[in-house]
Amino acid sequence: MLKNISRDKLIFFGGALLVFLVIQLAISLGLLNDFWNTILRIGAVMAIVSLGLNLIYGFNGQFSLGQWGFYAIGAYVAADITYRWYNDQSALALAIVLLGVLLVGAAIVYLRKLLSRVRGIDPLSAFTVYLAATLILGVVAFYLGRLIDPLLSGILMALPESIAMQLVYILAVIVAALFAAEISFLFGLPVLTLGSDYFGIATLGFTIIVKVLFDNSDTMLGFEEMKGARGMIGIPKLTTWFWVFLFLFLVLLITRNLLHSSYGRAIVSVREDEIAAKAMGVDVAEYKILTFVIGSLFAGLAGGLYAHINGFLHPSTFNFIKSFDPMIIIVLGGLGSMTGTLAGAFGWALLLEGVLRLVLPQGFETWRYVAYPLLLLLTMLVRPAGIFGTYEMPYLRQLLPPLRQKKITEQSVPPTTPGLQEASQ
Amino acid sequence: MSAQMTQPGNNGNGLILDIQGLTMQFGGLRAVNNFSLSLKPNDLQGLIGPNGAGKTTVFNMITGVYPPTAGNIAFIGQDITGLEPFEINHMGIARTFQNVRLFPNLTVLDNVRIAYHPHAGYSMNDGMMHNRHFHQKEAELTEKAQDFLAVFNLQDRQGTISKNLPYGEQRRLEIARALAAEPQLLLLDEPAAGMNPAESVALMDLIHFIRERFKLTILLIEHQMRVVMGICEHITVMDFGEVIARGNPQEIQANPKVIEAYLGPGAAALSEKFRRKRVQ
Numbered sequence: 001m002l003k004n005i006s007r008d009k010l011i012f013f014g015g016a017l018l019v020f021l022v023i024q025l026a027i028s029l030g031l032l033n034d035f036w037n038t039i040l041r042i043g044a045v046m047a048i049v050s051l052g053l054n055l056i057y058g059f060n061g062q063f064s065l066g067q068w069g070f071y072a073i074g075a076y077v078a079a080d081i082t083y084r085w086y087n088d089q090s091a092l093a094l095a096i097v098l099l100g101v102l103l104v105g106a107a108i109v110y111l112r113k114l115l116s117r118v119r120g121i122d123p124l125s126a127f128t129v130y131l132a133a134t135l136i137l138g139v140v141a142f143y144l145g146r147l148i149d150p151l152l153s154g155i156l157m158a159l160p161e162s163i164a165m166q167l168v169y170i171l172a173v174i175v176a177a178l179f180a181a182e183i184s185f186l187f188g189l190p191v192l193t194l195g196s197d198y199f200g201i202a203t204l205g206f207t208i209i210v211k212v213l214f215d216n217s218d219t220m221l222g223f224e225e226m227k228g229a230r231g232m233i234g235i236p237k238l239t240t241w242f243w244v245f246l247f248l249f250l251v252l253l254i255t256r257n258l259l260h261s262s263y264g265r266a267i268v269s270v271r272e273d274e275i276a277a278k279a280m281g282v283d284v285a286e287y288k289i290l291t292f293v294i295g296s297l298f299a300g301l302a303g304g305l306y307a308h309i310n311g312f313l314h315p316s317t318f319n320f321i322k323s324f325d326p327m328i329i330i331v332l333g334g335l336g337s338m339t340g341t342l343a344g345a346f347g348w349a350l351l352l353e354g355v356l357r358l359v360l361p362q363g364f365e366t367w368r369y370v371a372y373p374l375l376l377l378l379t380m381l382v383r384p385a386g387i388f389g390t391y392e393m394p395y396l397r398q399l400l401p402p403l404r405q406k407k408i409t410e411q412s413v414p415p416t417t418p419g420l421q422e423a424s425q
Numbered sequence: 426m427s428a429q430m431t432q433p434g435n436n437g438n439g440l441i442l443d444i445q446g447l448t449m450q451f452g453g454l455r456a457v458n459n460f461s462l463s464l465k466p467n468d469l470q471g472l473i474g475p476n477g478a479g480k481t482t483v484f485n486m487i488t489g490v491y492p493p494t495a496g497n498i499a500f501i502g503q504d505i506t507g508l509e510p511f512e513i514n515h516m517g518i519a520r521t522f523q524n525v526r527l528f529p530n531l532t533v534l535d536n537v538r539i540a541y542h543p544h545a546g547y548s549m550n551d552g553m554m555h556n557r558h559f560h561q562k563e564a565e566l567t568e569k570a571q572d573f574l575a576v577f578n579l580q581d582r583q584g585t586i587s588k589n590l591p592y593g594e595q596r597r598l599e600i601a602r603a604l605a606a607e608p609q610l611l612l613l614d615e616p617a618a619g620m621n622p623a624e625s626v627a628l629m630d631l632i633h634f635i636r637e638r639f640k641l642t643i644l645l646i647e648h649q650m651r652v653v654m655g656i657c658e659h660i661t662v663m664d665f666g667e668v669i670a671r672g673n674p675q676e677i678q679a680n681p682k683v684i685e686a687y688l689g690p691g692a693a694a695l696s697e698k699f700r701r702k703r704v705q
Binding site for chain 1: 488489490508509510511514515519520521522526527528530531532534536538539540542543545547549551552553554559563566568569570575580581583584591602603606640670
């Protein structure tokens with residue numbers, strides 16, 4: 001048994017390393033051109049969003065179209081932080097967002113503990129408390145950030161330039177992910193009380209709101225450098241294959257570990273039967289919000305990575321029509337299958353974005369959008385559960401524990417028990 | 426776990442479940458009116474009544490699915506009125522459902538392991554990291570679940586997707602899952618629904634067995650009179666949301682109000698006539 005597990009683990013980790021090395025070598029040796037390099041990185045980024053969405057929709061059963069909004073938030077937050085450091089040598093944005101995210105995160109964790117002791121608090125009252133705390137701490141972070149900015153800048157300035165840049169980049173991506181997660185917590189608290197279809201509509205609305213906000217980011221939000229609907233330029237191109245691979249691997253590992261734990265079973269039980277889950281002692285509301293926040297964290301992370309691939313962000317990338325891309329990926333790959341999501345994301349990037357773009361004649365690239373629904377239709381007809389169904393590759397698959405020796409039989413149920421006769425026949 | 430209010434009056438009266446004046450109003454419909462019931466430790470009581478009498482609504486109020494409009498429910502001296510279903514489960518009340526509600530796409534083992542979730546013993550961080558503490562606790566939990574399945578003779582089925590089980594085994598698994606949380610009070614909602622006479626007899630054996638084995642107090646709703654009259658020591662009869670009779674099976678069978686509720690007005694007189702004839 002133990003040997004079996006370690007073999008699966010060895011194959012999985014070894015395989016991952018091999019994939020990483022082969023592609024890294026191909027990039028380093030110049031065998032992969034820029035186009036395919038970008039497609040691969042975008043595939044990995046999409047895999048991260050889709051893993052998050054699969055957690056929410058495939059495993060927890062909540063139909064969310066809001067992941068694209070969190071992706072957009074992650075992208076713009078991370079881009080703004082690195083932009084300011086790259087162009088103005090200012091760590092102010094990093095200081096403020098870092099402080100804000102940490103303060104609000106701590107406040108949410110603390111308030112959750114506090115509010116769980118209050119009996120029968122309704123979601124909207126709880127939401128008001130969280131929102132007030134977030135707004136107050138946001139203002140605090142805004143002013144306190146100015147105080148720690150010189151310190152942070154000093155430390156970063158003392159480091160060699162390229163290392164400082166990488167450090168800012170990684171911090172920006174992580175902080176942007178946390179930022180998106182906290183927004184998703186505030187948004188999800190009232191909205192997750194809605195039934196599944198209504199939740200889908202509400203999250204769709206969220207994606208549209210976020211897109212409109214970034215359309216007017218220079219006027220309404222007051223970020224000059226985001227340039228609103230003209231698109232943000234001048235973001236350093238720092239997302240390499242190494243970073244996307246590392247983050248994808250971590251996200252996959254964390255998702256897999258979570259799903260193979262008691263918490264994962266609680267998450268899946270909500271999808272299977274909410275009423276039964278409640279009756280079995282699973283706090284359904286808690287697990288819905290938890291899954292939503294984790295999924296949005298992944299979306300924010302992916303957004304942060306995406307922002308640094310092309311060095312260019314445009315609000316139309318975050319249009320709600322595009323929010324169906326991760327949905328297509330997980331439905332094609334198989335709802336509730338991490339393997340399917342990975343295959344779906346890379347298949348989507350390589351075939352639909354890569355090959356089709358090359359194969360289709362000049363000026364007909366947008367005909368890709370005819371291929372998507374056709375492919376979706378075909379899959380639904382031929383394999384309704386998605387290409388992989390619920391199949392998982394060895395290390396991601398949950399193994400059954402070996403049967404235990406039967407205990408003293410007099411303790412077990414009488415032989416006339418319903419179902420026993422059928423079983424013995 | 427939220428703080429519980431204790432009712433001084435109920436403490437020490439030795440009752441497992443004490444329901445007083447329970448009322449449920451759905452808009453203009455009073456589904457349950459002034460319902461009261463008490464269960465002593467190790468009781469096996471039945472709750473019967475024609476369709477729509479409000480039996481399942483009573484169950485749903487006890488388990489927190491609906492907060493009652495009025496009245497209160499005390500469980501071992503603690504007021505549980507209006508708690509969330511999962512909190513009530515944590516306190517030690519488990520239930521099964523009228524139409525089997527397993528987690529259909531999960532294995533038999535996972536169905537039972539979910540019931541152990543509140544006692545998992547490791548944090549979500551441990552779960553994400555799969556550290557040593559996680560592996561140790563998870564192994565303990567799995568062993569416990571497997572031993573538990575063995576008690577119900579389901580250990581060979583641990584890897585079966587639960588929706589693929591035969592109906593009788595699904596019922597058995599649902600009862601097993603409810604008991605895995607180690608409750609003190611078990612609520613069974615029509616456990617014999619859809620069973621043939623032989624299976625019903627077997628079910629009665631099972632209920633007796635779990636009551637002895639797990640030192641349970643059981644309240645059950647049932648339509649099959651064979652089962653109710655065969656195992657319940659005390660029966661409460663409901664009709665149109667009201668309690669119309671209480672007593673042991675013999676008393677209930679002879680009660681004209683119960684016969685009227687089930688068979689309509691006039692039936693009681695008729696049955697009385699037949700009984701006299703038989704006696705003569």
